[in-house]
Amino acid sequence: EPEVTQTPSHQVTQMGQEVILRCVPISNHLYFYWYRQILGQKVEFLVSFYNNEISEKSEIFDDQFSVERPDGSNFTLKIRSTKLEDSAMYFCASRSTGSVQFFGPGTRLTVL
Amino acid sequence: KNEVEQSPQNLTAQEGEFITINCSYSVGISALHWLQQHPGGGIVSLFMLSSGKKKHGRLIATINIQEKHSSLHITASHPRDSAVYICAVEKTSYDKVIFGPGTSLSVIP
Numbered sequence: 001e002p003e004v005t006q007t008p009s010h011q012v013t014q015m016g017q018e019v020i021l022r023c024v025p026i027s028n029h030l031y032f033y034w035y036r037q038i039l040g041q042k043v044e045f046l047v048s049f050y051n052n053e054i055s056e057k058s059e060i061f062d063d064q065f066s067v068e069r070p071d072g073s074n075f076t077l078k079i080r081s082t083k084l085e086d087s088a089m090y091f092c093a094s095r096s097t098g099s100v101q102f103f104g105p106g107t108r109l110t111v112l
Numbered sequence: 113k114n115e116v117e118q119s120p121q122n123l124t125a126q127e128g129e130f131i132t133i134n135c136s137y138s139v140g141i142s143a144l145h146w147l148q149q150h151p152g153g154g155i156v157s158l159f160m161l162s163s164g165k166k167k168h169g170r171l172i173a174t175i176n177i178q179e180k181h182s183s184l185h186i187t188a189s190h191p192r193d194s195a196v197y198i199c200a201v202e203k204t205s206y207d208k209v210i211f212g213p214g215t216s217l218s219v220i221p
Contacts, residue, residue, distance in 0.1 A: 031206050043155070043198070043211040056208060089153050093209075100145065101209055103155040 002026045004104035006092050012110045016081050021107045023075045023092030032075045033093040033101065034067065036060070043091065049075065082111045115139050116212035118199050124218045131186040133215045135199030138180065142205045146173050146184050147198040149214065155198070158184070189219045 005024045013019050025032055034046040047057040047067055054067065066078045075094070079086055089108050093101040116137045125131050135144070146158040159166050159173040161182065166173050170189075175182040186193055199212040 033208060035209075035211075037153075042213045043200075045208040045210065048208050050206070058208075091155060095206070097206075100157040100160040102157065103147075105152075105154040108153065 002102075004092055004094055004102050006090075006104035006107050008107060009105065010108045010110070012112065013082055015084055015111055019079050019082055019109065021077045021079075021090050021092075021109070023077070023094075023104055024073055025075055025092065025094030026096070026102055027073070029094035029096045029099075029102070031055075031095045031101075032067075032069070033095075034077045035091045035093065035103075036088040037091065037106075038085075038088045046077070046090075079109075082109075084111050087111045114213070115210055116199055116201055118197075118212045118215050120215060121213070122216045122218075124220060125189050127190060127219055127221050129189050129219075131189050131193075131217065131219075133184045133197050133199075133217070135182045135184070135212060136180055137182075137199075137201050137212075139201065139203055139210075141177075141201040141203055142207070143202045144175055144182050145198075145200040145202070145209060146171075146182075147200060147211075149196040149198060151195075158197075186217075191219045191221050194218050 007022045032049040037043045047061045048055045089106045091106045092104040095101045148156045161175045170187045172185040196214040198214045200209040
């Protein structure tokens, strides 16, 4: 069964460092999303991406964040200068027309 | 006010019990999702509903659009059903998913 994959599963970084979280959506999917979940809180939307551009972003998704689909298969989330409060589980999701969103297993980001 | 609410927040059940988790929402939606999150953190989509009822194995999901309410039922619960169950909605098709706070279910043998 096709699945969304994410790498790494756990990323530890120092405050102020750049991180790139990688996702490989399901191959025929057209809509891509990033969500995050701070420990103990609910999952929050970050950004949606369609047709090679951002279709919507939340207030959380400030200038420190960017997304890219560099090669037609990977979908990346970059945080330019990490803060302590960026520590969270980051989920990628993808969907095709009319389908549910398929979620990746998540990347746990720890900022020290 | 949260757009998606769930009850109960926590639920403990004996193996074999029939379980109901409720979700209410305050916005117009195109679809409602039920998701499962295990302790490891991964999220699995269980159902997407826009009307009526869906069944998959021991899981049943219903939605009442007029009342802005959905329920997830688990029949003959089992310890492996222990997880956080999350209700989430989309306001429009292909929209982001807005998550509820989750219901933490623990099924005791």
